[in-house]
Amino acid sequence: MRESKAVDLLRERFGPGPKPVVARAPGRVNLIGEHTDYNEGYVLPFAIDRYTEVALRPRIDRTIHVYTAAVDETFSTHLPLRTTKRQGGWADYLIGVLWTFSQAISLPHGFDGAIWGNVPLGAGLSSSASLEVAFAVALVRLYGLEVDGLELVKLCQRAEADFVGVPCGIMDQYAAYFGEAGKALFLDTRALRHKTVPLQLQGTAFIIVDSGVRRALASSGYAARRRECEEATRWLARKFPGRGIRALRDVDQEMLEGVREEMPGTLWKRVRHVVEENARVLAMIEALEKGNPEEVGYLLCSSHASLRDLFEVSIPEIDFLVDWGVKHGAMGARLVGGGFGGATLHLVPSEREEEYVMGIGSAYRARFGRDAKVIGVGTGPGAKKWHHG
Ligand code: GLA
Numbered sequence: 001m002r003e004s005k006a007v008d009l010l011r012e013r014f015g016p017g018p019k020p021v022v023a024r025a026p027g028r029v030n031l032i033g034e035h036t037d038y039n040e041g042y043v044l045p046f047a048i049d050r051y052t053e054v055a056l057r058p059r060i061d062r063t064i065h066v067y068t069a070a071v072d073e074t075f076s077t078h079l080p081l082r083t084t085k086r087q088g089g090w091a092d093y094l095i096g097v098l099w100t101f102s103q104a105i106s107l108p109h110g111f112d113g114a115i116w117g118n119v120p121l122g123a124g125l126s127s128s129a130s131l132e133v134a135f136a137v138a139l140v141r142l143y144g145l146e147v148d149g150l151e152l153v154k155l156c157q158r159a160e161a162d163f164v165g166v167p168c169g170i171m172d173q174y175a176a177y178f179g180e181a182g183k184a185l186f187l188d189t190r191a192l193r194h195k196t197v198p199l200q201l202q203g204t205a206f207i208i209v210d211s212g213v214r215r216a217l218a219s220s221g222y223a224a225r226r227r228e229c230e231e232a233t234r235w236l237a238r239k240f241p242g243r244g245i246r247a248l249r250d251v252d253q254e255m256l257e258g259v260r261e262e263m264p265g266t267l268w269k270r271v272r273h274v275v276e277e278n279a280r281v282l283a284m285i286e287a288l289e290k291g292n293p294e295e296v297g298y299l300l301c302s303s304h305a306s307l308r309d310l311f312e313v314s315i316p317e318i319d320f321l322v323d324w325g326v327k328h329g330a331m332g333a334r335l336v337g338g339g340f341g342g343a344t345l346h347l348v349p350s351e352r353e354e355e356y357v358m359g360i361g362s363a364y365r366a367r368f369g370r371d372a373k374v375i376g377v378g379t380g381p382g383a384k385k386w387h388h389g
Contacts, residue, residue: 005069006055010114013067013074017112020057023137025130025383026050027119028175029208029345030336031184031199032303033281035311037169039229039274040190040247042281045171046199047179049380052117052130054138059110066094066113070121079107086165093131096163100155101139111142120375123210124337128164129172132156137177137383149384150192153177166219167226168338179382186285190249197285199379201293204331205350209360210373211317213341221313221340229274232267239263248274273310277303297332297347304334313339317368321346324363329356 004022011017026047033043056066062079068090075091081102086092101107115135119127136156140147147155156173160166174187174194183196215221229248237245239259244250248271256275260268280299287295304322308314318335321344325333333346348356357374364372 004053004055005116006053006114009067009069009116010055010057010112013114014065014112018057020055021138021141022053022055023134023141023383024051024053024386025133025137025176026179026380027052027125027127027130028172028179029125029206029377030171030175031345032284032299032334033171033277034303034307034334034336035225035229035313035338036249036274036277036281037171037187037189038167038226039233040249041274041278043169043171043187043189044184044197044281044284045175045179045187046184046379047175047181047382048119048125049181049378050117050119050125051380052115052119052127052134054113054115054131054134056111056113056138056142058142059112061110063110064098064113065111066091066115068115070115070117079110084163086163090131092164093128093159094135096159097132097135097139097156099163100159101136105143105145107139107143113138120210120373122214122342123208123373123375124342125208125375125377126172126176126337128160128166129156129176132159133173133176133383137387149177167223175382177383179380180385181379181381183379184288186281190247197288199288201288201291201296201347203350204293204347205353206377207346207348207353207357208336208343208375208377209321209325209346209364210343210375211315211321211341211364212370212372213315213317215315215341222338225270225311225313228267228270232263232271235263235267236271249278251275269310269312273306276306293331293347297330300332300334300345300347301326307335307339311339315339315341317364318342318344320367321360321364321372324360325356328359 028045030045065076067074121127153173157170184199185194187194322333325346331347336345
C-alpha cells in the first residue's frame with residue numbers, strides 16, 4: 001500500500017518503531033435484500049469506495065494500545081484479555097474481534113495500532129463491519145495466522161453478535177471482505193457462496209441520504225424482528241411438517257397464501273416481506289443484467305413499501321426522504337440497512353444529481369428542522385481484493 005493515513009497516525013502517536021502491517025476494509029450499501037440474511041435468504045450488497053484502515057505493529061510486551069482518529073481516543077488493554085465487558089463505544093468492535101480471536105489461539109505479544117477511516121459512522125453504511133474486518137485482517141497479518149476468508153467473516157460477525165450484542169446477519173462483514181469494485185455481490189446466505197453482478201447503470205448515480213436519526217430502538221427493534229421471524233418459522237414448520245422449513249427461506253408464496261387467515265397477522269406480514277424480498281433480489285439481478293434503471297428503481301420502491309408496511313422498520317423521516325425522491329425525479333429510493341433510523345438509497349439520473357441533492361436537503365430541513373447528510377457512493381474493492389488483488 002503506497003500511502004497510508006493509518007501508518008502516519010501510528011507514527012505520529014507512538015513514535016518510530018518496527019514496520020507496521022496495514023489492512024483496509026470498506027463499508028457497504030445493500031442494493032436490495034433487506035432483513036433476509038438472518039432468514040437464510042438472498043442479499044445484493046456492494047462494497048463502497050470508503051473504507052477503514054488499520055495499521056498495527058508488534059510490541060515486545062503484552063500491552064495493546066490502539067488510537068482511532070474518528071473519536072480521537074486511545075483504547076488500551078493487555079493480553080491475555082481478562083475483561084470481556086462492553087464499554088459501549090467503538091472499542092467494543094475491537095475487543096469483540098480480539099476476544100473471538102483469542103478464544104481460538106493464544107496471542108503471543110501486544111501491539112500499537114492506529115485506525116483511520118472515511119466511512120460515515122452510524123449512517124447505515126456499515127462502518128462497524130468495515131472496522132471489524134479491517135482489524136481482523138490486520139491481526140491475521142500481524143501474527144502470521146492462516147485464516148480462510150469465510151472464517152474471518154464469520155469471526156467478525158460473531159464478534160458483533162456475541163460481544164457487541166447486535167444479533168446481525170452475515171451480509172455486512174461478507175461484503176466488506178468479498179466486495180469487488182464495479183460489482184454487487186449476490187450472496188446466498190444459506191450456502192454462503194456468492195456470484196458477482198456487474199453494476200453498470202449508464203447515466204445514473206447512487207446517493208445516500210442519511211436522516212441523521214439514530215434510535216436506541218435500532219438494536220432492540222432489530223432483535224425483535226429477528227425473534228418474530230424465528231417464531232414465524234416455528235409456526236410454519238408446525239403447520240407444514242415434512243416440507244423441511246428450517247428458516248423463512250424455505251417458505252413460498254403458496255404456503256403463505258394458504259395460512260393468511262390463520263396465522264397471527266404480524267407474523268404473516270413479516271414472512272410476506274421476506275418471501276417477496278428474496279424474489280425481488282432475483283428480479284434485481286435481471287434488471288441489472290438488462291441495464292434497466294427504471295426496473296431497478298421500481299424494485300427499490302417496492303422494497304421500501306414492504307419494509308414500511310409489512311416489516312415495519314421505517315420511520316417518518318425516512319419515508320419523507322423516499323417520497324420526496326420519487327416525486328422529484330429519482331428512479332427509485334428506499335430505506336437501507338436495519339431501519340428505525342439511518343439512511344436512504346436513491347437512484348437518480350446523473351445530470352440531475354446536483355439539483356436533487358440541494359432540493360432534498362432543503363426540503364428535509366424545512367420539514368424536520370434538521371440536516372440530512374448526502375453522501376455520493378461508488379463501488380470499491382473489499383478487503384480480499386485490497387490484499388490479494
Ligand atoms: C443490518 C445487519 C445485517 C442485515 C441488515 C438488514 O445491517 O447488520 O446483517 O440484517 O441490517 O438487512
